[in-house]
Amino acid sequence: MKRKKASNRWLRPTIAIAGVLLLLFIGVKISTVIYEKYMNPDRTSSAEGGSYQTLPEIDIGPVTTKKSTTAQNTVPTGKETEQTQQTEQTGQSGRTPVWDTEYTGALEVDYTRLPGRRILTGEDFGYALYKSPHDANKDGIDDQTQFVMGAKEFLARNPQYDSRAYYQGGYPFERDGELKGVCTDVISFAFLAAGYDLKALIDADMQAHPENYINYSENFDLNMNFRRVRNQYCFFMQHADILTTDLTDREAWQPGDIVVFGNVHASQAHIALVSTRRAEDGVPYVLHLASRGQTLFEEDYLTTCQVNKPILAHFRYNGYNGE
Numbered sequence: 001m002k003r004k005k006a007s008n009r010w011l012r013p014t015i016a017i018a019g020v021l022l023l024l025f026i027g028v029k030i031s032t033v034i035y036e037k038y039m040n041p042d043r044t045s046s047a048e049g050g051s052y053q054t055l056p057e058i059d060i061g062p063v064t065t066k067k068s069t070t071a072q073n074t075v076p077t078g079k080e081t082e083q084t085q086q087t088e089q090t091g092q093s094g095r096t097p098v099w100d101t102e103y104t105g106a107l108e109v110d111y112t113r114l115p116g117r118r119i120l121t122g123e124d125f126g127y128a129l130y131k132s133p134h135d136a137n138k139d140g141i142d143d144q145t146q147f148v149m150g151a152k153e154f155l156a157r158n159p160q161y162d163s164r165a166y167y168q169g170g171y172p173f174e175r176d177g178e179l180k181g182v183c184t185d186v187i188s189f190a191f192l193a194a195g196y197d198l199k200a201l202i203d204a205d206m207q208a209h210p211e212n213y214i215n216y217s218e219n220f221d222l223n224m225n226f227r228r229v230r231n232q233y234c235f236f237m238q239h240a241d242i243l244t245t246d247l248t249d250r251e252a253w254q255p256g257d258i259v260v261f262g263n264v265h266a267s268q269a270h271i272a273l274v275s276t277r278r279a280e281d282g283v284p285y286v287l288h289l290a291s292r293g294q295t296l297f298e299e300d301y302l303t304t305c306q307v308n309k310p311i312l313a314h315f316r317y318n319g320y321n322g323e
Contacts, residue, residue, distance in 0.1 A: 120278045170226060239317070
């Protein structure tokens with residue numbers, strides 16, 4: 001009997017400790033679910049601390065340009081012509097090539113950009129450059145051009161991806177010498193540079209037309225509404241030109257266009273701005289903030305999108321200002 005009582009003496013403390021640990025585990029799980037559902041503006045970074053995998057490049061067919069040439073001429077060994085050699089030196093446009101000097105090699109995350117790439121633009125492929133008929137801030141620079149300039153200015157400040165970053169007033173600002181933000185901030189600052197307050201526009205549109213927005217009543221916050229991918233997507237669906245998602249139509253993808261990736265209904269989405277630079281196959285790079293540790297913000301990304309984030313929509317904003 002004494003031996004049985006001695007063994008029972010450890011049973012209650014063991015059960016109590018197990019119960020406390022179980023409650024802590026449940027509490028952490030509930031907190032994580034609440035954060036992901038109500039507080040996180042978008043879930044762009046992966047569970048591996050922000051790094052993301054890349055998919056094999058999609059076969060988007062041969063490049064076609066107005067000059068009926070390819071970005072890279074394929075010539076059998078030993079049959080290179082003088083014209084081919086000249087093209088390799090100057091590019092299709094005849095311009096002296098500019099080489100990528102920003103790539104330094106080792107990065108904290110996996111990028112699609114590689115060293116030794118020649119910097120190409122639509123001019124190299126004979127593509128006409130689209131310019132917006134609007135100049136919202138009356139500075140002599142069209143909106144489409146200024147969207148790219150504004151995105152580059154924001155990214156030049158080396159923002160660090162942090163979905164927990166919250167700011168009174170909505171727009172991110174530096175705290176303790178560090179700027180933190182998410183992918184939607186690239187779009188917001190691009191628009192701000194052109195004279196559009198995307199925060200005010202989206203807030204007003206959400207209140208006037210809640211039926212157009214996904215999960216309208218979920219955690220309505222004026223400092224966060226315009227920073228959610230799903231809300232930017234719904235706004236552009238109503239107030240921007242909806243363009244092709246077909247990457248074989250290279251010329252349709254113009255600097256300053258907006259691209260949404262993934263599933264906005266599940267809040268597993270990403271958003272980026274088309275840049276001026278293009279890859280060797282004519283597909284443009286994008287300007288975006290995708291993950292923690294990112295050091296290059298202009299990437300050859302459209303054909304190597306994040307896992308489970310295919311291209312969902314392609315927009316061009318043409319001057320809607322709340323009227």
